Amino acid sequence: MIAKTEAIVLRSMKYGETSRILTLYTRDFGRMSVIVKGARAAKSKFGMALDVMSHSAVVMYVKEQRELQLLTQADLIEQYRGIVEHPERLMYGFALLEFLSATVHGEEAHEELYEVLVSSLAALDAAEARPANILLHYLLRLIHALGLAIDARHCTRCRADLSHEQALRGHASFSERQGGFTCSDCLPAADAKRVAIETVGALRWLDTHAVAQSATLALSPRAASEALQLLQQHLREHLPEMRQVKSLSMLDLFS
Numbered sequence: 601m602i603a604k605t606e607a608i609v610l611r612s613m614k615y616g617e618t619s620r621i622l623t624l625y626t627r628d629f630g631r632m633s634v635i636v637k638g639a640r641a642a643k644s645k646f647g648m649a650l651d652v653m654s655h656s657a658v659v660m661y662v663k664e665q666r667e668l669q670l671l672t673q674a675d676l677i678e679q680y681r682g683i684v685e686h687p688e689r690l691m692y693g694f695a696l697l698e699f700l701s702a703t704v705h706g707e708e709a710h711e712e713l714y715e716v717l718v719s720s721l722a723a724l725d726a727a728e729a730r731p732a733n734i735l736l737h738y739l740l741r742l743i744h745a746l747g748l749a750i751d752a753r754h755c756t757r758c759r760a761d762l763s764h765e766q767a768l769r770g771h772a773s774f775s776e777r778q779g780g781f782t783c784s785d786c787l788p789a790a791d792a793k794r795v796a797i798e799t800v801g802a803l804r805w806l807d808t809h810a811v812a813q814s815a816t817l818a819l820s821p822r823a824a825s826e827a828l829q830l831l832q833q834h835l836r837e838h839l840p841e842m843r844q845v846k847s848l849s850m851l852d853l854f855s
């Protein structure tokens with residue numbers, strides 16, 4: 601069957617003399633591995649459409665039960681030059697792709713995950729500052745799309761609105777077992793961990809704003825780092841087989 605779809609290139613590997621094997625995240629088929637014959641030939645027709653992070657329209661020859669599909673055509677839709685030409689943003693771009701690779705395995709379409717990835721890459725492409733906020737926003741959306749959402753708006757015990765000033769009165773705690781935060785009037789769960797109020801506020805803010813706005817939130821490196829650790833831990837708790845996301849160690853978020 602000939603299949604046309606759109607994809608983001610997650611990984612690319614040389615294969616044989618002139619070919620490449622790519623991992624794609626496609627709009628209509630989810631994650632896929634494809635072989636591209638002649639991709640590395642001197643006059644390849646593919647241009648930058650097969651580069652990692654590129655957003656491309658692709659045509660494939662798909663056979664069910666075959667692990668590696670054959671890609672025959674790829675046309676660049678968006679290269680995200682604002683990401684690939686800025687080393688700092690590029691590291692965050694790799695982190696977005698790696699989180700998707702680490703958490704999504706099966707070959708099935710998940711349009712929400714696809715849209716979240718594409719809109720986050722577009723926001724990162726345009727982000728003049730605070731790329732860390734885009735990664736945090738992306739992780740909140742990824743967690744939501746996987747059905748593992750964290751409620752950063754209400755106390756998990758009494759449902760108090762955490763945006764009210766007295767609800768956190770100097771401290772907040774997060775319980776993985778309860779899947780959320782508790783206010784200062786409620787007893788924290790046995791597994792609760794102290795979390796800075798700034799971190800809870802940032803997660804709540806990001807959760808209620810579009811990704812394109814996320815770079816306008818001023819966030820201390822400490823809160824950004826705490827939020828990232830919390831979201832990552834939450835993913836790992838629910839997806840024990842999740843791989844280590846190596847590109848995180850390259851981010852200067854922790855400085």
Ligand SMILES: [Zn+2]
Pocket residue numbers: 755756757758759760782783784785786
């Ligand atoms: Zn409460």
